[in-house]
Amino acid sequence: MPHITLVSDEPGIRGLFRFRPEMARPLNELVEALLRADNTLTRGERELIAAYVSALNECRYCFSSHAAYAAAQLEGGMALVEQVREDVGGAPISPKLRALLGIAAAVQQGGLRVTDRLVTAAQEAGATDVEIHDTVLIAAAFCMFNRYVDGLGTIAPDDPESYAARAKRIVSDGYLALLAESQRKS
Template sequence: MSHIPLETHLPGITGLLEYRQDSAAPIRELTQILLRGESTLTEGERELIASLVSSRNQCKFCTAAHTAAADILLGESTTCELVKQDFETAPVSDKMKALLAIAAFVQENGKKVTPESINHAKNSGATDREIHDTVLIAALFCLYNKYVDGLATVTPTDSLFYEKLGDRITTVGYNRLPGGYDQLKK
């Protein structure tokens, strides 16, 4: 049971964003820009960052949601699982491994991002913007993970829920659904 009264048909972050639509608007906009906006990183790669950070923060809702989105965007379900297990041996590019290392440092403590890790990312082909966006995505998902778990939102256990949520994330993005979420009531 959540620590504050939330709509029962809106588990996880969605219920929290509906609870405070005024504070949700800029968060949603930033998330949309970072994960769906123009970037040299694919949407799938950006979802891998969100999944890795959420997994390392042990946020079950966010991990499941962004794993589902990453799987859809990547067209398969192996890579994201391997990234969460050990990104250094996962089947992603050296550039992506270096960016995931930076994301992992941010998740643990932003001060762990060192000049050496930045140079490694640059030497692996990462641009300044990709490094910037990786750090910001990782920081944003630390916020989301703590927001979801700190208010003890409902975390569904049905994998079908996350498949549908992943589909909504990949088709609508992070914008609020036009007209809200009443259509999700059962």
């Protein structure tokens, strides 16, 4: 049950965007740039970083959403996402992605937890400075999103299919297109 009276029964951050529509565009622009813009990390890898941080933060809505978005774009699908959540060290991912997820986990604990050792390990695994930068920013942004969603007690559907259906739209159209569509319906 949300802690405040929302103007919509939409789950998670979507309900919050209905409550404060002026926040929706800048936050969606940030997510679009971080997770969908041209990058040497795939969209699926970046969604996986977002999902992983959300799992560490125990944000059910954000984890479920971004896990579905990652699964829709990664070979291995949801099984891979779950493997990463349960045991990143044993998951069948590249050493570079594993090192970047290590940085993301450090950011989730606090920015000062990112050490030279973690960064060097990522660089030695082939991560570029841009990939390290973007990993830190994705992790930091998702800590904010997770706290926003959970701090206001938003609803998180139990049905994985509700997230999977939205994933198809996110993958094909992106965050800004869905925002525009949602605002037209208002």
